[in-house]
Amino acid sequence: MLASMKAARGLASAAGAARAMSTKAATVGVVGASGGIGAPLSLLLKQSPYVGDLRLSDVVSAPVGSKGVAADLGHIDTEGLVTGGDGPDAMKEVLAGCDAVVIPAGVPRKPGMSRDDLFNTNASIVQSIGKTIAEACPNAFVLIISNPVNSTVPIMAETLKAHGVYDKRKVMGVTTLDVVRSNCFVGNELGRSMKDINVPVIGGHAGITILPLLSHIEGANFTDEQIERLSHRIAFGGDEVVQAKEGAGSATLSMAYAAARFTESLLKAAAGEKGITECAFVESHVAEDKGCKFFSTPCELGPNGVEKIGEIPALSDFEKAKFDEMIGDLTKQVNKGIDFVKNQ
Ligand SMILES: NC(=O)C1=CN([C@@H]2O[C@H](COP(=O)(O)OP(=O)(O)OC[C@H]3O[C@@H](n4cnc5c(N)ncnc54)[C@H](O)[C@@H]3O)[C@@H](O)[C@H]2O)C=CC1
Ligand SMILES: O=C([O-])CC(=O)C(=O)O
Numbered sequence: 553m554l555a556s557m558k559a560a561r562g563l564a565s566a567a568g569a570a571r572a573m574s575t576k577a578a579t580v581g582v583v584g585a586s587g588g589i590g591a592p593l594s595l596l597l598k599q600s601p602y603v604g605d606l607r608l609s610d611v612v613s614a615p616v617g618s619k620g621v622a623a624d625l626g627h628i629d630t631e632g633l634v635t636g637g638d639g640p641d642a643m644k645e646v647l648a649g650c651d652a653v654v655i656p657a658g659v660p661r662k663p664g665m666s667r668d669d670l671f672n673t674n675a676s677i678v679q680s681i682g683k684t685i686a687e688a689c690p691n692a693f694v695l696i697i698s699n700p701v702n703s704t705v706p707i708m709a710e711t712l713k714a715h716g717v718y719d720k721r722k723v724m725g726v727t728t729l730d731v732v733r734s735n736c737f738v739g740n741e742l743g744r745s746m747k748d749i750n751v752p753v754i755g756g757h758a759g760i761t762i763l764p765l766l767s768h769i770e771g772a773n774f775t776d777e778q779i780e781r782l783s784h785r786i787a788f789g790g791d792e793v794v795q796a797k798e799g800a801g802s803a804t805l806s807m808a809y810a811a812a813r814f815t816e817s818l819l820k821a822a823a824g825e826k827g828i829t830e831c832a833f834v835e836s837h838v839a840e841d842k843g844c845k846f847f848s849t850p851c852e853l854g855p856n857g858v859e860k861i862g863e864i865p866a867l868s869d870f871e872k873a874k875f876d877e878m879i880g881d882l883t884k885q886v887n888k889g890i891d892f893v894k895n896q
Pocket of ligand 1: 585590611657661674696697699700726729
């Protein structure tokens, strides 16, 4: 199902047209490609052997549009095309035939704001991108970074549903930064290599809805104080960066790294590699009994996207209490996204 390299179709082509390509290399769109996350994410994807045709899109062409980012990346001596087109009218052409679309489009937080405070601006941005995807590449995997993820993923799902092209296995909220942060903070705490740590993080992607399962780290005998402190730091890690950037935005480079990891995992699995699991915020049965239709657990990835949604792993008493504390909030944020589309 992955597309092979395509011609540049009149968009700004910055790569040689006749490079030898793996037929497995996918066509991947980045929407919001000239932004704080979009540009470094595009740089990382340009280096991936799983990406053969990188398509960059943004609404604005200033200060540097996605056409400019594409021209710049096109001078890198890794295989693969990279093209870009700016403005909402170009988006459909840029995304036509994409196998996967990664979306870091929309506004980021400033100090004092919650992710939910972004809803009023980003909800319609994600909905409009969803409409374009439904027309341009209805079979694509859709990877959503734009906040508030707890609501924008349901918005994307409802939008694609309204266009008759929704496949729940293919729409994923990217929560990998929570896992990456957990691995980093826990590795530092334990003085262990982060390569050997992969903390499952369940729930959603906002404050208390981010629930790292520190009880699942082998060989870590954390004290209650460590569990409380690390769990809080992971759940509110985004705020640390927002405050340090003093009004100039939120995490961009660590997010680009995390999104590149998730995208590559998905493309590997789509290309047939087995045993690839990542946490992702998806339509899920696991918390349906609480009324919550979307949830993040470790998911097994495969040719169709999420092949198997992992159950909620065994929880410690601390984690159970945290789950009970957050599930109502998460359900509200999910329903807010669903209702945004349904009530129009
Ligand atoms: N899921 C996660 O873990 C994380 C999510 N985020 C979220 O990612 C989003 C982007 O963050 P940054 O890159 O820092 O913001 P940014 O403002 O630097 O870049 C956003 C880009 O999106 C573009 N854009 C806006 N509306 C668009 C539309 N309708 N179509 C296409 N492009 C559009 C803008 O022109 C801009 O270039 C924010 O909502 C932020 O909260 C940020 C960090 C982590
Ligand atoms: O904190 C924010 O607004 C950006 C984000 O989602 C994160 O860094 O986890």
